[in-house]
Amino acid sequence: MKTYDAIVIGAGQAGAPLAKRLAGAGLKTVIIEKRFYGGTCVNDGCTPTKTMIASAKAAYMAARSHELGVPVKKFSVDLAAIVKRKNDIVLKSRNGGLKAAGKTRNLDVVFGEAAFTGERTVKVKLNSGKVQTFKADKVFLNPGALPVIPDIEGLNEIKYLNSTTILDLEEVPEHLLVLGGNYIGLEFGQMFRRFGSKVTILEKSARIVAHEDEDISAELQKILDMESINILTNTHAVKFKQKTGGKITITIDEKGNERKIKCSHVLVAVGRKPQTEALNLPLAGIEADEEGHIKVNDKLETSAAGVYALGDAKGGPAFTHISYNDYTIVYRNLIEKADLNINDRPVPYCMFTDPQLGRIGIDETEAKKQGIKYKVAKLPMAHVARAIETGDTRGFMKAIVDPDTKKILGATVLGPEGGEIMTVLQVAMEGGITYDRIRYCVFAHPLYSESLNNLFMTLGD
Numbered sequence: 001m002k003t004y005d006a007i008v009i010g011a012g013q014a015g016a017p018l019a020k021r022l023a024g025a026g027l028k029t030v031i032i033e034k035r036f037y038g039g040t041c042v043n044d045g046c047t048p049t050k051t052m053i054a055s056a057k058a059a060y061m062a063a064r065s066h067e068l069g070v071p072v073k074k075f076s077v078d079l080a081a082i083v084k085r086k087n088d089i090v091l092k093s094r095n096g097g098l099k100a101a102g103k104t105r106n107l108d109v110v111f112g113e114a115a116f117t118g119e120r121t122v123k124v125k126l127n128s129g130k131v132q133t134f135k136a137d138k139v140f141l142n143p144g145a146l147p148v149i150p151d152i153e154g155l156n157e158i159k160y161l162n163s164t165t166i167l168d169l170e171e172v173p174e175h176l177l178v179l180g181g182n183y184i185g186l187e188f189g190q191m192f193r194r195f196g197s198k199v200t201i202l203e204k205s206a207r208i209v210a211h212e213d214e215d216i217s218a219e220l221q222k223i224l225d226m227e228s229i230n231i232l233t234n235t236h237a238v239k240f241k242q243k244t245g246g247k248i249t250i251t252i253d254e255k256g257n258e259r260k261i262k263c264s265h266v267l268v269a270v271g272r273k274p275q276t277e278a279l280n281l282p283l284a285g286i287e288a289d290e291e292g293h294i295k296v297n298d299k300l301e302t303s304a305a306g307v308y309a310l311g312d313a314k315g316g317p318a319f320t321h322i323s324y325n326d327y328t329i330v331y332r333n334l335i336e337k338a339d340l341n342i343n344d345r346p347v348p349y350c351m352f353t354d355p356q357l358g359r360i361g362i363d364e365t366e367a368k369k370q371g372i373k374y375k376v377a378k379l380p381m382a383h384v385a386r387a388i389e390t391g392d393t394r395g396f397m398k399a400i401v402d403p404d405t406k407k408i409l410g411a412t413v414l415g416p417e418g419g420e421i422m423t424v425l426q427v428a429m430e431g432g433i434t435y436d437r438i439r440y441c442v443f444a445h446p447l448y449s450e451s452l453n454n455l456f457m458t459l460g461d
């Protein structure tokens with residue numbers, strides 16, 4: 001058995017930086033990763049998707065370049081080149097992280113699958129085939145999540161795609177059917193529409209991005225309709241059937257009525273589940289909920305002393321920046337003796353559809369639910385000089401404010417660079433800058449953020 005001060009399981013967006021910092025603080029540390037260094041974000045999530053989305057944007061711009069007086073007469077999409085570019089960027093990031101870990105004093109990197117055999121003791125099936133046991137005073141769990149595959153008749157008999165396998169398609173699908181109308185379904189749906197696929201999205205809720213305000217869902221639906229993406233809401237798949245080498249037939253239930261549609265490829269994008277089963281958590285006294293999320297308190301401590309859980313596997317918002325922030329909280333509490341918790345942090349996010357959907361704080365639905373006094377400021381992108389000049393006036397900015405204290409309580413920006421504009425408002429919120437001040441801030445003209453003056457002018461108080 002090998003003994004360490006710290007064991008980190010999973011080299012994701014929390015595990016990898018945490019292991020380096022713990023080692024840097026003098027703790028003898030081992031990080032155990034069963035697959036690729038960098039985890040989901042680097043290998044299957046943010047990096048590859050946002051790289052390919054950039055190619056999809058180039059195709060979109062080529063197709064509408066005539067609107068800006070620069071007609072591109074003919075263009076084609078080279079998926080092999082797009083995938084190669086993506087692979088190069090992913091590999092650079094993965095190898096960069098691994099190399100930096102390899103050079104870190106006090107840090108050992110082990111490739112294999114870890115499972116608990118007792119308190120703070122893990123057995124690792126090394127990728128080399130051998131087995132090794134490790135014990136430490138502290139264990140940090142960052143095992144991440146995997147796509148959920150729903151139990152639908154015939155789904156397992158067809159060759160469906162998930163968010164990882166779709167990244168390596170060699171040909172543009174003729175007709176891509178997507179299950180799920182939220183982050184993954186919409187980002188990939190729009191991407192492949194721009195690569196040339198016919199795209200149908202099935203969303204079982206009454207609207208896409210159902211966790212946003214209704215006007216946001218409606219505007220995004222309108223935007224995606226403009227690109228001829230077929231979105232069926234209140235709809236789910238009932239049955240899949242495919243003759244060898246032939247098209248896939250899907251029986252769908254659309255608002256209570258069954259009908260059949262055919263497609264060439266199916267992408268399953270209905271959520272992700274924690275990757276905790278293989279860890280044998282009960283053997284180490286670590287509690288999980290019914291879905292397998294590791295239970296933690298607001299300092300990310302599990303039910304077992306000396307064991308922490310970070311990132312997607314603990315449940316709650318599943319974003320890279322949240323996983324990364326988990327690492328900084330755990331590290332600073334342990335090593336710098338800080339007293340931080342996860343309740344005090346903001347949870348911004350950005351969906352990388354084009355235009356982006358950036359959000360921070362509460363939305364109108366939440367304000368109503370809380371029964372608080374609030375006002376809504378709303379500005380269409382069609383009134384934003386920068387958007388007019390660049391030829392993209394899709395979407396709007398929306399902010400929820402407290403009319404008494406003048407504080408900004410939340411903002412959603414669906415529009416070009418929506419994530420960046422939202423971040424300007426996040427900084428204002430964190431710095432306590434009130435909306436009556438932003439109204440008269442001097443912003444450089446003509447930036448998108450300049451229009452935050454006008455956004456708050458709409459309140460008319």
Ligand SMILES: Cc1cc2nc3c(=O)[nH]c(=O)nc-3n(C[C@H](O)[C@H](O)[C@H](O)COP(=O)(O)OP(=O)(O)OC[C@H]3O[C@@H](n4cnc5c(N)ncnc54)[C@H](O)[C@@H]3O)c2cc1C
Binds near residue numbers: 036
């Ligand atoms: C397609 C897609 C796009 C996304 N886009 C964005 C985005 O634009 N912005 C954003 O903020 N978020 C995005 N996300 C979400 C983001 O990728 C995750 O929230 C983020 O990577 C955090 O993951 P994590 O640190 O919890 O774990 P992960 O990064 O998943 O890492 C967990 C690691 O643990 C390893 N592991 C698991 N079990 C074991 C074991 N028993 N032994 C050893 N190793 C183990 C796994 O192999 C994995 O490498 C996206 C996700 C997907 C799927």
Ligand SMILES: NC(=O)c1ccc[n+]([C@@H]2O[C@H](COP(=O)([O-])OP(=O)(O)OC[C@H]3O[C@@H](n4cnc5c(N)ncnc54)[C@H](O)[C@@H]3O)[C@@H](O)[C@H]2O)c1
Binds near residue numbers: 187271
């Ligand atoms: N830009 C980003 O930050 C980004 C991008 C991609 C993924 N992610 C992360 O990954 C997570 C997983 O993404 P996701 O889109 O797979 O899951 P999700 O949970 O965000 O959305 C799943 C969608 O599928 C629908 N659905 C569920 N079952 C269905 C069924 N049988 N038929 C049709 N629709 C069904 C749900 O109503 C929901 O709208 C996200 O929640 C997010 O945390 C983030």
